Amino acid sequence: MSRTLRLLAVSLLLAGCATSQPARPRVSPATTPEEAGLVDVRSLVPDIELDMRYASANNFTGAPVEGYDAPRCYLLRPAAEALAKVERALRERHMRLRLYDCYRPVRAVQRFVAWTQAPEDGRTKAAYYPGFERRTLLGDYIAPTSGHSRAATVDLGLLQCDAQGAGCEPIDMGTTFDYFDTLANTDSPKATAQQRANRHVLVDAMAQGGFRNYPMEWWHFTLNPEPTPDVMYDVPVR
Template structure:
């Protein structure tokens, strides 16, 4: 594993699970620091994506990378606690919490292999005045069919932005998870049957 900032020191990060701004409403077990670790080949591929995007006035914002197995177990425990609906309005307004296990929250996550990343695309303002996220139609970890990459209920502009991200990531070998427009995996970097549980520190 390497820290993506070892390769791209100024990559934009907002690691939600290290704080309370996530669907559980609290810092998640295993995230002792807001860091993005990936298998070396996945980090190098992400570096290639970022480098190519910058030539077009765009950049990535990373939300999650390697995820310890203990964090995944914490998600499953949260999903089983049907009384805790504090984040329903923001993260799953149209679904009952009992429907989240399976398609949205799995007992084993590809993130724990160190080859999966959650992110979005930003367009940068000329003159070094910063970058703003593109309109993708939903926020990160919005559990709803609208978050499906090819959702017919997304606007044409939102669908076009999602496809920009798909194309940029695919150029480096990343594959999108169709249920979530932000979720990408580099299959060649994931060892079959290997799950890691080292805390993010």
């Protein structure tokens, strides 16, 4: 084969590889939850436990995050209904979910990226990323795009309740939510056997509802398949 033909073959191969890569999801033009098809999970389970961290200062940025104007959990309807199913099944076992994050506007993700590039002030380092400098979190821990923006991903924990379904307390998972360390990996050998077992109670319960776990984070689950895998949303949470 001549050099020219070899170069042409390589070019065609590279072109084929490039076109086979999945396109980045487009951002929906929707400006309201209704236009985006987003559902408030509390419309399905009015008393589901919410601890929506990014609507408060209780998160790794140390401040309420742009796009979160209210502590509400929005998801696309198939994901919201699947999550409600998981909650109902857990209540039969005297357990409940605690939700930390649901749909995440694109602008919030952009704020996270900007935070990684800001000077370190140390305010949240000990609680969330003691082993890292914040600028190194971009990539492995904080992505420039997020599956949360496709509105079928949730971050949550598990509560153990008494026989009457009251007095619910968090089950020990080994880390807090959004703890940037390999200890937060679902099957981390740094966690105790009991903590890993607790994580798998949550993983199994969510799998029954159709959610898959992200193994880097015990709290992170995505509906499988996603309703709109090629669409992100930037509607503020209000």
